[in-house]
Amino acid sequence: MSSQNIMVVAVIVAVAIAVVALLVALLAVRRLRQFSPPRLSSDAAWPETMPQTQPSHATGEGERAIAIGDQSAQVPAALQARVVEGRVVMTPTSRQIVDATMGRPLIKASILAHGLAHALRPESRDRIRALMRREYNRSRNQRRRVARQAARTHTTSAPTIDPRTGSATKPGRHAATVDAHAWLGELPQRPSSPGASGRLEGNR
Amino acid sequence: MNGRLAWFVAGTAAGVYSTLKARRAVYRMTPPGMADQANALVSGAREFGAQMRAGMSVRQAEVAADLELFDGPLDQTGDYTDKEYR
Numbered sequence: 001m002s003s004q005n006i007m008v009v010a011v012i013v014a015v016a017i018a019v020v021a022l023l024v025a026l027l028a029v030r031r032l033r034q035f036s037p038p039r040l041s042s043d044a045a046w047p048e049t050m051p052q053t054q055p056s057h058a059t060g061e062g063e064r065a066i067a068i069g070d071q072s073a074q075v076p077a078a079l080q081a082r083v084v085e086g087r088v089v090m091t092p093t094s095r096q097i098v099d100a101t102m103g104r105p106l107i108k109a110s111i112l113a114h115g116l117a118h119a120l121r122p123e124s125r126d127r128i129r130a131l132m133r134r135e136y137n138r139s140r141n142q143r144r145r146v147a148r149q150a151a152r153t154h155t156t157s158a159p160t161i162d163p164r165t166g167s168a169t170k171p172g173r174h175a176a177t178v179d180a181h182a183w184l185g186e187l188p189q190r191p192s193s194p195g196a197s198g199r200l201e202g203n204r
Numbered sequence: 205m206n207g208r209l210a211w212f213v214a215g216t217a218a219g220v221y222s223t224l225k226a227r228r229a230v231y232r233m234t235p236p237g238m239a240d241q242a243n244a245l246v247s248g249a250r251e252f253g254a255q256m257r258a259g260m261s262v263r264q265a266e267v268a269a270d271l272e273l274f275d276g277p278l279d280q281t282g283d284y285t286d287k288e289y290r
Contacts, residue, residue, distance in 0.1 A: 111263045118259020119252050132248040139240040
């Protein structure tokens, strides 16, 4: 057996050991999560909003209520933790039930699917299309209006200084160039006044 | 004579229409046209997200009502607007 074959076998064995170790680690993490204590609600006001219900069943033999911290004085008897056959049983609150239900993957998928269906229904679809078309037409019309105004101002005004080259330009000489630059430029935040000095800085 | 006039009008209308369409198509290919399309797309995506969140909140309220644990409305973020639980 050559050394290359030995190396290949060693690599394969190492990969197999690594995969097995990864699986064992994943299983261990899942087991640990199963044994982790239930997450209490972070809502600080929940004891005040708890329903003041009477215990629906009497504490039988083998059951005894235990106090967790300072909650024994605030939590109703029906919601107190108790030990049943060596296991701690805690009655979940309404908030915990709702949170747990909302966090289930199928419920999440259902909510997401309902949202998608709501957004893709014909009414919403047409509204979104109309909104996009209006936005596009508004931007295009504003750009054309600015370009026309720039061209008109430039052709009817006195010679100005070209901001790009710094040279003086005669009226109407570079109207097409100015028009193209204004057309290709950024939209202004607010339309410039028609009585401007004729410089292009106001339209850019 | 009427036939020639009709053809003239039809050709003129077709020319005007095709010119308009061609200019708009050319504008779409330019950088400002693409910027306008991108802005419109962003607006559409924002509206789509708002519609989707509204539908999700409706579904969340339905699920909570099915649980018969909570009968309060949900806000846009999916959280409860008031913290009153039954």
